[in-house]
Amino acid sequence: MNRSGRGKPPLTAPKRQKKAPAKQAPQHSRKRTRKSAPRRRRGPIGLLLAPFRWIASLAWRLAWRGAVVVALIIGVAVFYVYTTLPPVSSMLDGRSRGSVTFLDRDGEVFAWRGEQFGGQITAETVSPHLRNAVVATEDRRFYMHPGVDPVGIASAIRINLREGRGPLSGHGGSTITQQTAKLLCLGRPYEKEEWESEAAYEADCRETSLWRKAKEAIYAMAMEAKYSKNEILTIYLNRAYLGAGARGFEAAAQRYFGTSASDLRPAEAAMLAGLLKAPTRYAPTNNMSLSRDRAAVIVNLMEGQDYLTEAEAETALAQPAELSPAAAARAGGYFADWVMEQGPNFLTSDTTEDVTIRTTFDPGIQKSAEDALRHVFDTKVREGSDAQAAIVVMSADGAVRAMVGGRQFTGVAGQFNRAVMAKxxxxxxxxxxxxxxxxxxxxxxxxxxxxxxxxxxxxxxxxxxxxxxxxxxxxxxxxxxxxxxxxxxxxxxxxxxxxxxxxxxxxxxxxxxxxxxxxxxxxxxxxxxxxxxxxxxxxxxxxxxxxxxPYGMIELRLAGDRTALIGQEGGMGERVIxxxxxxxxxxxxxxxxxxxxxxxxxxxxxxxxxxxxxxxxxRDAWFLGFTADYVAGIWMGYDDNTPLTGVTGGGLPAEIWHETMLRVHENLPASPLxxxxxxxxxxxxxxxxxxxxxxxxxxxxxxxxxxxxxxxxxxxxxxxxxxxxxxxxxxxxxxx
Missing domain, CATH: 3.40.710.10 (DD-peptidase/beta-lactamase superfamily)
Incomplete structure (x- = not known):
């Protein structure tokens, strides 16, 4: 048989390679489900720590589940408040009372009563220096947080504890949004029938309990969802109280500086922003030195947060804000109180409208009377004397030009006016x-x-x-x-x-x-x-x-109206002699x-x-007299009727009259009686x-x-x- 060439191979099966038999896993290993490593034996420490590990595990499971529940509750609450928030335009002027603005004989503003509202402003239209001053002072992370600032809260708690107070006492860590929520009283308007007084309502709005803080935070987050940052800031700029009866920064700018909030310089903006901490205490009409010190702190904050350059900050510190002439004079306080009493209450002390009253008041004559009184008491009366004096200056037709109801008007309306109240x-x-x-x-x-x-x-x-x-x-x-x-x-x-x-x-x-x-x-x-x-x-x-x-009111009209509601009442009457x-x-x-x-x-x-x-x-000493131009009356005495020592009407009262009329007639030609x-x-x-x-x-x-x-x-x-x-x-x- 030929084996060479293309002959077929012999018909025999190929040999199989034998595989090694698989090892069977031990029977007990099948019972292991997760861990392959053998469990370590617990020592004494492990046995001691086991309960704590279990408690921690349980606490963790409860905590994250509770957090989810709380988050859902907060979310629902925020959504509910969100649905109740009105348009921004309806939240800018929340006063329950109106204001009364007094104009002197030349039509210039010299005094205010009630809650002055200068008009609606927006965060976009005010001076950028004012906007920056408020943010730098009150909430430097305003544009980053969702209404509540955990960093600010933690920092406030740390400061409070360091200063020995409770965690919620003192610094509150409130954001501008939270402060706005408080100004809005969480959306609850003032109802006269519901509250004992307006003061009680405002006290409730300022409550600082933990529960109130929680509701405030929810309201703030709802506002952040509803409004833009500038809209929230707009509400804040319009509603903040800034002392001297001024509601909102426009009213405050007009009241203190005689200008609009859109034209404020850095020094002026810093002074107004500084009032937010304590409006009455830092009001420049009360204590200019304290107000300027506070403004300097604000200027440094603005520079530190890059809102002012170093040169701008130096200028603001070197040229601090000055009061307007009307605000600096603080003239006519007693006169304004007297005129308020001449009109009906619903248009003066209890007005819900903004009212303008044109008067007979002459600020120059008022200053003359005040300067004369101060001069005589400084040079002729012993230091520390409690003796009082009052002055009235009027024209021959009864138009009152000046009124001093006491030696010092503190700026608080309704003080005892000895010129009209003391019999x-x-x-x-x-x-x-x-x-x-x-x-x-x-x-x-x-x-x-x-x-x-x-x-x-x-x-x-x-x-x-x-x-x-x-x-x-x-x-x-x-x-x-x-x-x-x-x-x-x-x-x-x-x-x-x-x-x-x-x-x-x-x-x-x-x-x-x-x-x-x-x-x-x-x-x-x-x-x-x-x-x-x-x-x-x-x-x-x-x-x-x-x-x-005697009269002081020439006409009373609602702000913006051309027609007067009340005209002059008083003046010359019938012949007597x-x-x-x-x-x-x-x-x-x-x-x-x-x-x-x-x-x-x-x-x-x-x-x-x-x-x-x-x-x-x-007990009383008087001098009353006149020139061809003006009549002036002087009274001097003690409020408790204590006798004056060595004083008669021809003494100090006559000297006060002389000093007053000398100043009043300084630039007037002499006319015969x-x-x-x-x-x-x-x-x-x-x-x-x-x-x-x-x-x-x-x-x-x-x-x-x-x-x-x-x-x-x-x-x-x-x-x-x-x-x-x-x-x-x-x-x-x-x-x-």
Whole structure:
């Protein structure tokens, strides 16, 4: 057989390689499911730690499950609040009360009352320096967090603990969003019926309990979901309270600097941002030094956060913010309070609208009065004295130009205003109305009266003997001399002769509305009156004998309206005495200043007239007087009626009047007083019948005035009123 070539291989099977048999796993290994390594035996420590490991494991499982539940609850709460949030535009002005803005006689703002809102602003339209100052001060991570800042909270807790306070006491770590939520009172508006007072509502809004903080955080996160960062900042900029009644940064910028929030410089922006910490304490109108120190801290924060360059920061520190002239003057506080009382409450103290009141106020005259009062007390009154003083300056028609209700106005509305609230005895300052009555009845300034001891029998009180201040008697003197030297016995004789009822009527018609004494002591000013009433009555003498109702409001209108809701109320009224009688009285009062008890009030190169007044035991001291341009009244005394020491109306009050009017008239040309000199020769002394030919002629001239006198003053028993008065004046009280 041939084996070579393409022969087929033999038909035999190939040999198989034998595989090694697989090893069977041990029977017990099949029971292991997860761990392949053998379990280590537990030692004593492991047995001790086992319970703790189990507790930690359980706590972890509960914690993350609880966190999920809490997150779901928070999410639901945030979503619910989200659905209740209104549009941004409806959240900018949340005041429950309106504001009152006062304009002076030239139309410039000089005072505010209520909650001032300067108008809606936005984060985009305000000065970038203001926006940056607020963020740098209150919430440097404002643009990064979702409404709550865990880093800020942790930092606040650490600071509180380090300073020895509780973790939630002091620094709160609140973001701007959380502060805005608090300003919104978590969306709960003020309802008058629901709260005891607005103060109680605001206190509830400022609550800092843990539960309140939790609700605040939820509300803040809902706001972050609903509004943009700039919208949240806009709400904050409009609603923040910044002291002095200013709500929002626009109102504050106008109040303190007289400019808009869009035009603030870095120094001004820093000062306003600094008010957020404590508005009343840091208000520049309260303490400029403290306010500037706080502003310097803000400027450094702005530089540290790259909102200001080094050069800008240095400029802001070197040129700190200055108050506007109106804010710096802080003028007219007492005046504004008085005007508030002149209008209806629903348009003034309780207004829900923004109201503008144009007034008669003159800031220059106000400054003159305040400077004069300060000068006299600084140079003439012992340091630490609690004596008080008040000043009213007005025009002859009753337009009040300035009012000082006390030595210091603290800026808090509603302070005790001694110019309009304090009713005090007027003393001899009342005597011009006694002589006005006599002049109206036909006597003249040179008519004579007896100055001698006098005793009257007062029904129900017994005898009364008025005494002169000097304890001396001059005998027969003219009415001018009697007023010039403030002779008490002469004033009483004149009052009794012309009739107390007539004196009372003349005084009341001139504007003294207080209850007037019915006894003979009315002539010596035992009745009480207010300074503004007395000053208004003296204005009636200056204007020629017409009554005056002091006024400060010219018109009241709602902000933005052209039509006034209330016009002027007050001014000149009906005639009380004739012009001739008024001009003679002006002459007599001029002599008081020229050579009588009021010489300290004399103005060099300018005619002035006035009258001093000192009450029993010197509890009150007055000087009231006028030039051709203005009337001014001064009162001085203690609030508790303690007697003044060494002070009379011709002393310090006359000096305050002099200093006030010296400043008021600084740039005014001298004008003569409207006075009429009496006949050169005095009227003859009364004869044994109690009247002379001259006095009877004077009495006849007085008959023309009878139409203005009370019913009981009509002629009786065939005698004219003038004749009867003359007989009483020169006969009945000629002696004891």
């Amino acid at each position: 005090r005895q007027t003393g001899s300052a009342f005597k011009p109305f006694v002589y006005a009555t006599a002049l109206e009845l036909g006597f003249n300034a040179n008519s004579t009266v007896e100055d001698s001891p006098l005793t009257l029998n007062v029904p129900g009180s017994g005898t009364w003997s008025p005494k002169n201040y000097t304890r001396n008697y001059r005998g027969t003197i003219t009415l001018t001399e009697a007023l010039t030297h403030s002779v008490n016995t002469a004033a009483v004789r004149v009052s009794e002769a012309v009739g107390r009822d007539n004196v009372r009527k003349v005084a009341a018609d001139f504007g003294i509305q207080s209850d007037l004494d019915s006894g003979p002591a009315i002539a010596l000013g035992t009745s009480e009156s207010t300074l503004i009433e007395m000053t208004g009555a003296y204005a009636g003498i200056l204007n020629g004998g017409s009554s005056v109702e 004739s012009q001739n009688a008024a001009q003679q009285l002006v002459y007599m009062m001029n002599q008081v200043v020229e050579r009588g008890t009021g010489q300290r009030a004399k103005l060099e190169g300018r005619q002035a007239a006035g009258k001093t007044g000192t009450t029993q035991a010197a 409207p006075m009429a000199r009496p006949p050169e020769a005095p009227a003859q002394v009364a004869d044994s019948r109690g009247a002379t030919a001259d006095s009877r002629n004077a009495a006849g001239q007085g008959q023309a005035a009878q139409r203005q006198q009370p019913r009981q003053a009509q002629p009786q028993g065939g005698q004219s009123l003038g004749e009867r008065v003359v007989r009483e004046l020169f006969g009945l009280f000629g002696g004891n």
